[in-house]
Amino acid sequence: MIHVERLYKRFGTVEAVRGVTFRADDGLVTGLLGPNGAGKTTALRMLSGLMRPDEGAIRVDGIDVVTDPLAAQTQMGLLPDSRGLYPRLTPREHIRYFGRLHGLNGSALEERATGLLVRLGLESVADRRVGGFSQGERTKVALARALVHQPRNVILDEPTNGLDVMSTRAMRSLIRSLRQDGCCVLFSSHIMQEVSALCDHIVVIAQGTVVADGTPDELRRRTGRSDLEDAFVALAGLETEVSL
């Protein structure tokens, strides 16, 4: 369970995040929806414990991320904006390295690694160096190492960015299976189809603030639009900008 309360972050004169508040519950998929530059990535970076908010509180399973980021990180699995891999290591070695950093070892780690490789369809390339991997394969490896410690809270920053149709489908089924396992899944996206296909709960962010928060149906009702994309455009205040 993730609680974010009145989060503020300023870069110089730019207020990237202005009082963002939302919560993401266990067993649900929560979508952080917003146009480019809305502050999604900044919010997730603060959530990950790597960026300090100027104001506000973040709690993951009751642990304060700002005061104890390392303890909070044991509860989270993050696929961040940057997904750099080590080109000379294999997927299995990536998973092992991150697993060990989370305190796993021995046969438990090996089993977990093999399990993830199978689940993500990486068995055939498991022991090949990732240097020449496709974008889809790279994302899968990045995801595998984020999930190695079986986190209860999974946070994905634009997980389908740059993926082809098959990889996108695989990602969606993975997100659903994480929900089935009772995980709290939070992912950010600017793609409407994705959000409507997956989310139980949507948080719409625009210009650094939450402009709407609710189930897909609630959002449609509130804006009076039957199409979620129209609803999003209305909520994000994009119509006025375009007409300007």
Place this chain on the structure above:
Amino acid sequence: MNAFRGAVVNRLGLVLIVLKKELLDGGRDRRSILSLLFSAMIAPVLFGVMFTVIAERRRNADEIRLPVAGAEHAPMFVEWLRQQTGVEVVPAPADAEQAVRDRDHDVVMIIDKDFAQNMARAIPAKVVLVSDGTRESARPKVARVRSLVATYSSQTGALRLIARGIAPSIATALRIEDVEVSSLQQRLAMQLNILPLLLVIAALTGGLQIAIDSTAGERERGSLEPLLLNPIPREALAAGKWLAASLFGCGAVVFSMVLTVNVMRRVPWHDLGIRFRVSDAELMSLLALILPLAFLLSAIVMFASTFARSFKEAQSYLGMLMLVPMVPGIVSTLYPLSQRPWLAPVPIVGQYALAADVLGGQPPSIWSYAMAGASALAFALLLALTTARLLRRESIIFGR
């Protein structure tokens, strides 16, 4: 419960996990391995070439094949030349000057056809020495031939004076006595003063690649942010990376030293009649001095590279930084910093000062080693911890 599993794993364990990963990654990096090997080869190759050249020249001067033209004009002189140790008289080429110009011979002696006649009349008889003054390597040989001729001349002159009832000493107004204060051994040891500099370069370049790759490289690839998402104290992370680079640096130094010792053993000192041998123990004690520097230099490189967003940017910073360990080294080859044990706690400079004592045959005390090593390691640790602090900066984690 796995609630605080990350916290339970002790920090040392985390350091080792990071270290192992960086060694595995670095070991697969062709550039890391090549830079380690290359930096280790500098010293042995340089010494191998240098000492072989010195030995070769000395051998050349000792054993001369001397082409003599017109030997028939001076049978006694030529016979005398033959009797001198290491001199072999051979027939001269038709065109002496061309032969020297073409480097077929270092020196050719031409005996004047009037030699016997002039000798009989006690008129200075002419001996022509054809040589090329621009050829450095031929000089000892030419000098030897010249001194042979001078010796024969003065011996013959002395006999003539005696025959006339005059003491030969009367014809010698001055006598030069050379007092050479440096033995050949010492002069060769001078050449060795460059060894500490070469080892420091090995320590620096050996770990350079991996130090950059694990910091600036990590940022360039975009793998730093995912790495920092793991519950690992920044100190443990920086320490693991620092130790990996340091071990590569140490590897280069040890490898370089082993090769250098082997090269030194192969130089045929005894054949040359030179009693020169820096003992293996002396060479090995240089290791005790330079190895702690590998840790310091890696820490310096790592600290600087952490500011860089890419490999190239890091290299441009390091171009300047390379001078830091090299300048005192170059200065110390010109003005050895020997007998200044108080320099020991100054990192880098101290190592050069103590190394000069080792090579000068005045081994420093164990305390000097300990001081120099402890001070280098302390500075290194400080830098590694500062690097760990840098890894908390948002501009470094996210700045790409």
